[in-house]
Amino acid sequence: VENKKGKVDVTPIANFFRNEIKEQITKxxxxxxxxxxxxxxxxxxxxxxxxxxxxxxxxxxxxxxxxxxxxxxxxxxxxxxxxxxxxxxxxxxxxxxxxxxxxxxxxxxxEKDVEGLSTTNRFNLYHNIRYLDKEMTKKCVIPCTPLAIVKIIEQLGIYRENVELGQALVGKEITIINRSEIVGRPLAAMLANDGAIVYSIDINGIIMFEAGKRYGTIKMVETKITKEEAMLKSQVLILGVPSPNYKVNSDLIKEGTVVINFAGCLNVDEDIDSKTILVPTIGKVTIAMLERNLMRLYNNQRLKKTL
Ligand code: NAD
Missing domain, CATH: 3.40.50.10860 (Leucine Dehydrogenase, chain A, domain 1)
Incomplete structure (x- = not known):
């Protein structure tokens, strides 16, 4: 990570993906x-x-x-x-x-589920199934908000480069406060699949996600770790509590943590950026991923017509 502290504007990340899409459509x-x-x-x-x-x-x-x-x-x-x-x-x-x-x-x-939220697309994500069909012509789509967060984490340089599949986040601990089927759980699964230990927190408690023995499989593990301990151990903290009153105590976030907030309201004090890297909103990248998913569906459907 280049800049160790301060706010990150994700507009360039969104533009990078949107430019790719624009070029593809023109072609x-x-x-x-x-x-x-x-x-x-x-x-x-x-x-x-x-x-x-x-x-x-x-x-x-x-x-x-x-x-x-x-x-x-x-x-x-x-x-x-x-x-x-x-x-x-x-x-x-x-x-x-x-x-x-x-x-x-x-x-x-x-086949038209651009947000990737149907049970089929989520099941396929949790079980590392990459195609909707046996012939392997139609690629599955991944829920667009978790995908956006993964792309942001990648762009911030947290993924190790030039390593084998499933190894890029080995040694990293990540806390996610939100375990919805729209964002929190698919995201926990994706990060665990890349090797991270993920503490997935919801209103009822904590579940740990980690990679299974075989690449592409994920284990959910019961844990006794507290929310405070999990946050203090984590290099990345991802926040998605849909309440303006919910704010994580700044003392629980260690210096240099990457804090990514995807909730509609900021779940931390804004001045946390004096000791962390803060991504306060991610919406622009989510829209870019929505476009990316649409292109995948469009190509799947185009291919079907020409087969
Ligand atoms: P949801 O209501 O389905 O899930 C909320 C999650 O937060 C649940 O897991 C719940 O248990 C947890 N939670 C609530 N209160 C908590 C507490 N006090 N402690 C710990 N966990 C708690 O919501 P959702 O669909 O996942 O959306 C969450 C937020 O993200 C909303 O603000 C939504 O607008 C936003 N969102 C943003 C984007 C984007 O691209 N920026 C996309 C989707 C959703």
């Missing part, structure tokens, strides 16, 4: 299309959709925001699944909340 000459369904007036979702649309349009992707009633969402998803001109589908959650939202996540066809 192919097609028009990848993503449809996003919004069923609420949530300002956060509205802002996120606005930024996504601006980025997509600049990069040659058509982003269509559809505002519909939540009771009509299932039918709308099915229609988009069947529409050959739609390559990726996303939904702004929560819609109903709870298990009904999990059900809706799985109504989206895994």
């Amino acid at each position: 192919i000459g097609g028009k990848p299309r993503m449809v996003a369904f919004l069923t609420t007036d949530d300002q956060g979702a509205l802002d996120y959709s606005k930024w996504t649309k601006i980025a997509c349009n600049k990069d040659g992707i058509e982003f269509i925001l559809k505002r519909i009633e939540r009771v009509d969402l299932e039918d709308a998803i099915i229609e988009a699944n069947q529409d050959d001109d739609v390559h990726g589908i996303m939904v702004y959650y929560p819609v109903f909340g709870g298990m009904l939202d999990s059900y809706l996540q799985d109504v989206i066809s895994p």
Whole structure:
């Protein structure tokens, strides 16, 4: 890591990936299309959709925001699944909340699941299955927020280079406060897969994630370590508690830690950047990964047509 302290703006990281996508689209000459369904007036979702649309349009992707009633969402998803001109589908959650939202996540066809949140895509991630089909023509997509965080960690120089698969994070300890199926658990699995010891903390306690014996397998391990001990041991601390009142005590974060905050509100005091590297927001890279996932789906679908 070059700069040992201070705030990191992730815009150059996002631009690096977006430029790659732009070039790819110019080369192919097609028009990848993503449809996003919004069923609420949530300002956060509205802002996120606005930024996504601006980025997509600049990069040659058509982003269509559809505002519909939540009771009509299932039918709308099915229609988009069947529409050959739609390559990726996303939904702004929560819609109903709870298990009904999990059900809706799985109504989206895994082949159009641009956020990588369907059970199929998550199962494949947890079990190191790289393709959706037996013929190995359709690559799976990885949930875009965890993917964005991995890319940021890579760009900050925490991954060791020129090592064997699964070795790049050996010797690193990482704490993640959030174990949702959208971000925290897929992220813990990905980092453990690269060799890190991950302390995954949620409101009910801590579970450790580490690499299994065979590459691509992950073990969840019960642990007696406390949250405080885990944070003090970690070189990277990742925060995603969706509450403005949640702030980690600065004394629990050691000097030089890389702190990455993906929650909508900052989970640490802002002046923590005087002793750590602080990435206060990651949204721009998440949008870049959403575009990257869309390109993967677009290419999968293009390939299907030419087979
Ligand atoms: P979620 O509600 O599904 O999960 C929240 C997690 O935080 C759970 O694991 C919960 O147990 C844990 N948690 C809550 N309170 C806690 C506490 N006091 N101590 C320890 N753990 C606690 O939310 P989510 O979908 O994972 O999203 C989390 C946040 O990330 C939200 O603010 C969301 O807006 C944001 N988000 C950002 C991006 C991005 O790209 N920047 C993408 C997705 C989500």
